[in-house]
Amino acid sequence: MDGEGEAHQERRRPAAWVPGAIIVGAGPSGLAAAACLAARGVPATVLEMSDSLASTWRHRTYDRLTLHLPKRFCQLPLLPFPEGYPAYPSKDQFVAYMEAYAAAAGVAPRFGARVEEAAFDPAAGAWAVRLGGEGGELLLARWLVVATGENAVPRKPAFPGAARFAGRVMHTRDYKSGEAFAGKKVLVVGCGNSGMEVSLDLCRHGAKPSMVVRNTVHVLPREMLGISTFGIAMALLKLFSVQVVDRILLAAARVVLGDTGKLGLRRPKTGPMELKNLTGRTPVLDVGTIGHIKTGKIKVVGAVKEVTPCGVRFADGEEEQFDAIILATGYRSNVPSWLKDGGEVFTREGMPKVPFPNGWKGKNGLYTVGFSQRGLLGASSDALNIARDIHCQWKDMMSGPANNNVLQSSDNV
């Protein structure tokens, strides 16, 4: 080790044991895991890199966002949404629910605590979790719960020529409202739920959006005859095979939305629920975008070949001017950037190797919550499983002679 390395090492504080589990991330998944553990009497330290809980919802979503699914499919274990909430709570209502949830469970995350590295230490029989910042604080815990989310890092396609574009380029993560784009021509790249909703929001603020649709996409009405399509699908899946349910959903979607293929939105060959099961791709739940495409207020365009100084050239050679480009191109996990020794549980993309409902448990006390591509319902299921599993070990540990090493402070690791 060179001199600089030694000096750095000396500045580091000794490792400190924390009782129970370390949970990385104070979004809905991390809070659900902490609350379920607390309900069973197992302590947990929740580490959150931002300045508040539910930070993705608070800081990284657009103003008009409401839950995509009805509230009964989005509430976390142990505490339902408040009585007066609408069927699709707004983003602010959801954040308020998260605040109340953490308070009711007695969960107080540690903010400004970015986990830079976590690795299993066989000598200690614990997870060594290194925080960022001066001194690189090192924590040790018997259990590590990964709750950093599927949406940690925005995916940004590298279009040729993007650097010379004179207009504004942003990811939907930084988009708040269409107000700033009134009267402007905006290219929205992507046609998932975010791309569709941002296009609609732009329209409602007097902008002229064009939406890039490169791949096939399933669009379903959010509701049919006033009943949630997701709810209908869940009920039907208890009675019929996924293929039969898909045929019913597609027939109903055709009645409500018409032939979306004619609008440039070609459907995949595999049905929406089967595709979700196979690939995690979520069908788009339409909240009015299709109507605006039909009336020409939102234009559907093909793949982008390159960005020009004042617009884009499409794959078919056509060129068009735009004032701004909004990337609705999704997110990826950040787990590979900080979790060492997670290779048996996580893929190189930072998603669990074992699919839902069994992807929540790894080896050596490693757990994952909120990576099942099943939204808050999936996170709730993971959280309950994790709490049950850790609680069993915690009980044995607290009643056996080994209990002292979970509670002590240590500087020899």
Ligand SMILES: Cc1cc2nc3c(=O)[nH]c(=O)nc-3n(C[C@H](O)[C@H](O)[C@H](O)COP(=O)(O)OP(=O)(O)OC[C@H]3O[C@@H](n4cnc5c(N)ncnc54)[C@H](O)[C@@H]3O)c2cc1C
């Ligand atoms: C626009 C949008 C709408 C959605 N609507 C719905 C819906 O209606 N219903 C539904 O069920 N699902 C919905 N989802 C999907 C999903 O439920 C949400 O994304 C939800 O926020 C996921 O919760 P999470 O806790 O797993 O992740 P996040 O909410 O992203 O929380 C992860 C937390 O981990 C923190 N973190 C990350 N890395 C570190 C680190 N190294 N150290 C410390 N902290 C770290 C982050 O700061 C963040 O606070 C939606 C997603 C999006 C993007």
